[in-house]
Amino acid sequence: MVDDVKSPAELTDLFRAQGLKVTPQRQAIFRILHESEVHPSAEAVHAEVTRELPMVSLRTVYQTLNDLAAMGELVQLDLGTGAARFDPTLTPHHHLVCDGCGRVTDLEVDFPDVSVPATLHRGFTVSSTQIVFRGRCDACAAAVPVHP
Amino acid sequence: MVDDVKSPAELTDLFRAQGLKVTPQRQAIFRILHESEVHPSAEAVHAEVTRELPMVSLRTVYQTLNDLAAMGELVQLDLGTGAARFDPTLTPHHHLVCDGCGRVTDLEVDFPDVSVPATLHRGFTVSSTQIVFRGRCDACAAAVPVHP
DNA sequence: CGTTCATCAACAACGATTGCTAACAAGCAA
């Protein structure tokens, strides 16, 4: 079972409960995240939002995404693709990252053997484990047969 | 057996073979990388270099680190710690990243079970697998006992 | 020694993100 980002209605309640106001801009962001199958950057969310509300600033999008991440309703990923990616899937999972187009795909597989051996952790306390498989997605592999 | 960055002498030969000149600045960078136990950022390398050669510009450091990375003699890591880190250990391995101080520690352990199941890779071709354990190093765990 | 290339300084510029602030508008009370 996958723990996804809450529905726009639930996020609305949550924001009100935190004393935050629920604006049309925020509601649009809630909706976009809830419907998103990808791992959008702030820019990408902004591009979506401005299709409905052309005047929303990128600043506002960052603000709301940060608020959601701070509440734990959204996961911020830094995968070395330039911009941070926001993940509406809250359950811990891993990722395939395409070096060609930057596409991020979920890998919902548990690797129970992956942990730091007690003899090697030297006092380090692990709070999260991220596995990133880098390579090329089907589309990018087809586009560049041999050499770039 | 660990495949480390080549010695200053070897890198000197390599640069000459590529038609690149070997300057005191570059030699200092070669030496620093060869002696480094950490995963320095370009800034950190620059700070070291300027202890010997105070006039070396950060631009030159970036240039040389990029040259080395392009030759495959140095690995550039993006671990979400702000600046890129340069890794003198060339053998594939994994990392512990401290969320407190940004320290990066090697984990030279092989996890043979970590791979993308054939039923799930959907045409994705994996070229590298990175495992990052995030958490707190001993020093940072001690510094922040309960709450920040 | 002469050619070539690297370096330097001093910038500007970049992309991603955050800080600042004046103007605005949502929420609430009367």
Place this chain on the structure above:
DNA sequence: TTGCTTGTTAGCAATCGTTGTTGATGAACG
């Protein structure tokens, strides 16, 4: 409804890490 209060927004400046540009200088290599 009206008006007040306060959170929110848009717009812009600024930040950080990194790269591009310039032209003058100097060093490396053959």
